[in-house]
Amino acid sequence: MKQASIEDKLAVNKYTIDKDVHIKIDGKICKTCDKHYCLYACPAHCFTLSNGGITFSFEGCLECGSCRIVCPNRAVDWTLPRAGFGISYQYG
Amino acid sequence: MQVFDAIVVGAGPAGSACAYSLAKEGLEVLVVERGSFAGAKNTWGGAFYGPVLTNLLPDFWQEAPVERPIFQHRYSFLSGESCLSVDYTGPRFKSRPYNGFTMFRAKFDAWFASKAQQAGAIIATGLQADDVLKNGGRISGIRAGGDELPARVVVACDGVNSILAQKAGLRGELLPGDVKQGVKEVLEFPPGEVARRFNLFDGGGIDWEFIGDCTRGLPGGAFIYTNKESLSVGVVVGLKSLVETGIRADDLLEDFKRHPAVAGLIEGGRLVEYSAHLIPVSGLGMMPRRLYADGFLVAGDAAALVLGTGLALEGANFAVSSGIAAAQAVLKATKESDFSAKTLCYYQKLLEESFVLKDLKTHQKAPHFLENRRIYSLYPKLACELADSVFTSDGKPRKRTWKLLREKMKGRVSFYRMARDLIEAARAL
Amino acid sequence: MNIIVCVKQILDPDLPPAKFRVDEQSKRVIPPEGIPFVMNPYDEQALELALRLKEKNGGKIIILSAGGQEALSSIKHALSLGADDGFALSDEAFDGSDSFSVAYILSCAIKKIGNYDLVLCGRQAADWDEGLTGPLVAHRLGIPVINLVREIELSNDKLRFTRVISGGEQVFDVAAPALATVTNEAPQPRLPTGWGIIAANRKQIAVWNAGDIGADVSLVGGRARRRKLTGLFVTERNRSCEFIGGENVLEAADKLAQRLNQLGAIR
Ligand SMILES: Cc1cc2nc3c(=O)[nH]c(=O)nc-3n(C[C@H](O)[C@H](O)[C@H](O)COP(=O)(O)OP(=O)(O)OC[C@H]3O[C@@H](n4cnc5c(N)ncnc54)[C@H](O)[C@@H]3O)c2cc1C
Numbered sequence: 038m039k040q041a042s043i044e045d046k047l048a049v050n051k052y053t054i055d056k057d058v059h060i061k062i063d064g065k066i067c068k069t070c071d072k073h074y075c076l077y078a079c080p081a082h083c084f085t086l087s088n089g090g091i092t093f094s095f096e097g098c099l100e101c102g103s104c105r106i107v108c109p110n111r112a113v114d115w116t117l118p119r120a121g122f123g124i125s126y127q128y129g
Numbered sequence: 130m131q132v133f134d135a136i137v138v139g140a141g142p143a144g145s146a147c148a149y150s151l152a153k154e155g156l157e158v159l160v161v162e163r164g165s166f167a168g169a170k171n172t173w174g175g176a177f178y179g180p181v182l183t184n185l186l187p188d189f190w191q192e193a194p195v196e197r198p199i200f201q202h203r204y205s206f207l208s209g210e211s212c213l214s215v216d217y218t219g220p221r222f223k224s225r226p227y228n229g230f231t232m233f234r235a236k237f238d239a240w241f242a243s244k245a246q247q248a249g250a251i252i253a254t255g256l257q258a259d260d261v262l263k264n265g266g267r268i269s270g271i272r273a274g275g276d277e278l279p280a281r282v283v284v285a286c287d288g289v290n291s292i293l294a295q296k297a298g299l300r301g302e303l304l305p306g307d308v309k310q311g312v313k314e315v316l317e318f319p320p321g322e323v324a325r326r327f328n329l330f331d332g333g334g335i336d337w338e339f340i341g342d343c344t345r346g347l348p349g350g351a352f353i354y355t356n357k358e359s360l361s362v363g364v365v366v367g368l369k370s371l372v373e374t375g376i377r378a379d380d381l382l383e384d385f386k387r388h389p390a391v392a393g394l395i396e397g398g399r400l401v402e403y404s405a406h407l408i409p410v411s412g413l414g415m416m417p418r419r420l421y422a423d424g425f426l427v428a429g430d431a432a433a434l435v436l437g438t439g440l441a442l443e444g445a446n447f448a449v450s451s452g453i454a455a456a457q458a459v460l461k462a463t464k465e466s467d468f469s470a471k472t473l474c475y476y477q478k479l480l481e482e483s484f485v486l487k488d489l490k491t492h493q494k495a496p497h498f499l500e501n502r503r504i505y506s507l508y509p510k511l512a513c514e515l516a517d518s519v520f521t522s523d524g525k526p527r528k529r530t531w532k533l534l535r536e537k538m539k540g541r542v543s544f545y546r547m548a549r550d551l552i553e554a555a556r557a558l
Numbered sequence: 559m560n561i562i563v564c565v566k567q568i569l570d571p572d573l574p575p576a577k578f579r580v581d582e583q584s585k586r587v588i589p590p591e592g593i594p595f596v597m598n599p600y601d602e603q604a605l606e607l608a609l610r611l612k613e614k615n616g617g618k619i620i621i622l623s624a625g626g627q628e629a630l631s632s633i634k635h636a637l638s639l640g641a642d643d644g645f646a647l648s649d650e651a652f653d654g655s656d657s658f659s660v661a662y663i664l665s666c667a668i669k670k671i672g673n674y675d676l677v678l679c680g681r682q683a684a685d686w687d688e689g690l691t692g693p694l695v696a697h698r699l700g701i702p703v704i705n706l707v708r709e710i711e712l713s714n715d716k717l718r719f720t721r722v723i724s725g726g727e728q729v730f731d732v733a734a735p736a737l738a739t740v741t742n743e744a745p746q747p748r749l750p751t752g753w754g755i756i757a758a759n760r761k762q763i764a765v766w767n768a769g770d771i772g773a774d775v776s777l778v779g780g781r782a783r784r785r786k787l788t789g790l791f792v793t794e795r796n797r798s799c800e801f802i803g804g805e806n807v808l809e810a811a812d813k814l815a816q817r818l819n820q821l822g823a824i825r
Contacts, residue, residue: 040383040387041383041400043379045400046314046379046400046403047403048574048576049400049401049402049403049574049576049577050402050403050404050574051570051572051573051574051577051593052572052574053165053570053572054572072372074305074372074373076375076377077371077372077374077375077376077377078305078310078368078371078372080310080312080377080378080379080405081405082377082379099403099404099405099406100170101310101405101406101407102289102290102303102407103308103310103368103405103407105290105303106302106303106304106305106308106368107305107368107369107372117163117257117290117292119257119749120163120255120256120257120274120749121165121255121749123170124169124170124404125164125165125169125170125593126168126169126170126171126172126234126235126402126404127235127401127402127577127590127591127592127593128172128233128234128235128236128315128359128361128401128402128404128592129168129169129171129172129173129233129234129235129236129238129402129404159756161752165594166594235592236592239592251756251759251760252759253752253755253756253759254755255750255755256750256752256755273752274749274750274751274752274753274754274755275751275752276751276752276753277752278752278753278756401576401577
């Protein structure tokens with residue numbers, strides 16, 4: 038079986054994308070962080086490292102809550118997406 | 130403004146079991162579920178070990194959207210390209226009422242919630258509880274959809290990330306060391322293909338767990354569950370160990386899918402969903418000390434009522450059972466018109482008397498024991514190497530198995546260490 | 559002011575292509591199992607305009623939807639947002655109806671309700687994008703129709719419609735009753751409130767059949783179709799990437815032009 042990229046995987050899921058972002062990160066803190074646990078915690082690769090800083094895109098979020106609890110610097114301001122938005126599983 | 134007899138937050142197995150039990154007794158129950166339908170936000174392995182549910186809904190499986198009754202349990206040790214398996218099947222698993230079923234949460238939870246609705250509960254989907262209402266020291270309802278919704282009692286069944294248990298002050302932040310992350314793919318096959326590949330012509334299914342290289346030695350494992358015409362394939366790994374080693378669960382899943390013991394079985398499956406969720410695995414070590422407060426109860430994953438022994442990962446049946454116990458406590462409180470902690474503590478007593486807290490107590494040492502890395506790297510490797518030697522016929526005279534084992538252990542683990550691990554295993558599991 | 563909003567339940571437009579199957583043989587879209595239908599987003603915007611009118615001028619909002627079980631969930635959603643009442647129009651005889659028949663069914667129900675000032679529809683259904691139903695309902699009712707409406711006000715007993723045109727707007731004053739189809743430039747729909755969802759759950763939604771609304775069954779259903787769908791295809795889209803180089807820019811450009819020509823992209 039050929040290796041599936043995370044984009045391929047997320048592309049089969051059903052999302053209703055909100056215009057409001059439900060998870061915010063404090064980029065200033067991230068610049069000073071050398072651990073970047075968020076990169077490995079997120080099963081949807083929503084966090085990416087660029088120029089020593091973290092960028093976050095919420096579109097593929099699976100709402101698992103991992104990033105909420107792994108950040109040692111509490112730079113992740115985590116909430117659930119508004120009701121009616123986000124991931125909607127067909128199987129689960 | 131109307132005051133509900135009870136508000137249940139979350140329509141997972143805990144919430145629907147609770148709401149169904151309360152509505153059946155004529156209480157005015159509101160269930161608040163953030164998904165656009167019950168189950169929309171939920172994922173798991175999964176196999177439901179169902180006897181607890183038959184008390185509530187006898188023969189539920191004849192009506193519920195289950196995939197396959199589980200006839201077979203299989204455990205495999207993975208090391209490199211090797212795989213050593215133990216497989217159990219027995220007549221008891223093949224007769225009704227079945228012991229367990231594979232199923233999909235988006236389908237099952239929707240069905241279970243519809244049962245609660247038929248019993249008279251209001252299932253308000255697409256509604257998210259944002260906070261609890263407090264009146265003096267007591268919890269008097271919730272805030273949801275910009276409105277205040279008052280209730281005599283609130284039962285928080287909002288899962289592992291429970292916001293309500295936290296807002297009610299029963300629980301602090303989750304710790305990465307207390308949860309495992311599960312990622313899963315559903316792979317769909319043409320009709321009949323799953324049965325053919327897994328020899329499932331009697332309609333039954335397999336609950337197959339893997340341990341060893343599939344997590345690169347991190348605490349956790351991998352699984353394959355057979356559904357009607359699809360497979361649920363995933364890995365479950367300690368979140369703390371993932372981030373500390375810089376390994377991603379979805380990379381482990383990709384490795385697992387390429388393992389020779391697995392690759393052929395899943396070849397050609399069409400990916401139809403990718404999901405992830407956390408599991409609270411520290412048992413009593415993370416459970417809130419009190420599962421009740423004035424006007425408030427917490428059940429299921431929100432209370433960390435999950436049994437993870439390594440051999441089994443069971444949460445849904447614990448959720449159902451705790452949901453029912455919560456309902457019993459609410460009924461008692463309703464009868465006595467007293468929703469203070471003094472009456473609601475009956476809930477915890479019920480749990481202590483049931484398998485929920487008894488099992489967690491019995492396996493109290495399991496979470497700690499399961500942190501032992503040798504379980505995930507050295508022992509699967511030893512087991513595979515031993516099997517390799519035992520089964521190899523290379524023209525050289527054979528050694529006794531015991532001697533082989535001693536040789537293989539040399540320099541890797543002392544006899545004493547292994548004996549201690551064994552004793553600990555015996556105590557924990 | 560009494561407003562009737564016609565809503566349609568459609569396959570969720572947020573579905574990823576992977577979940578969506580078209581059977582070219584039977585010319586049907588196979589809906590994915592277990593994923594609920596949703597209210598057509600343009601209809602949600604029509605409802606939003608109705609809610610705003612009601613908030614300002616009082617009155618009543620009635621929802622009509624033709625369809626089976628899925629219609630009920632769209633009506634429930636509308637009730638949770640603040641509509642007062644809703645009726646599902648459902649009958650075996652309606653199965654297979656096209657836009658012309660659906661418009662007839664809706665117009666029968668609207669006539670039955672009788673007392674109305676304004677009928678609202680979405681500009682089109684986001685599934686087939688035909689945009690026929692609204693104008694055809696107005697035609698059946700014999701009332702004026704304004705399409706692509708962004709805003710509605712009550713001004714001196716007249717309905718004032720602001721209509722979007724390319725690079726500008728038109729404003730029409732029309733005596734009630736009238737029908738408007740609402741464009742996506744209208745305000746975004748609100749989210750339901752807690753009490754709204756609870757009230758909608760409690761409400762019994764009445765189902766009207768052909769007899770209830772006095773519909774002539776020879777004008778509805780598959781047999782009344784005068785258009786025959788003879789083809790339904792998913793257009794295949796392929797993406798690929800080629801690098802075209804050359805000794806210098808001119809040569810590369812030349813090769814690129816040749817390649818594009820070869821592919822039929824330029825002539
Ligand atoms: C990968 C994986 C594999 C698993 N395998 C198994 C298995 O094989 N067998 C087994 O028995 N268990 C298994 N489990 C555990 C099992 O899934 C859980 O223990 C079980 O689902 C807990 O049920 P619950 O009702 O407490 O919580 P959940 O099922 O999580 O339900 C919580 C509900 O609350 C809703 N909710 C959350 N917050 C809010 C809010 N603020 N407002 C409104 N609604 C809200 C959610 O949408 C959800 O519907 C597995 C878990 C995972 C992650």
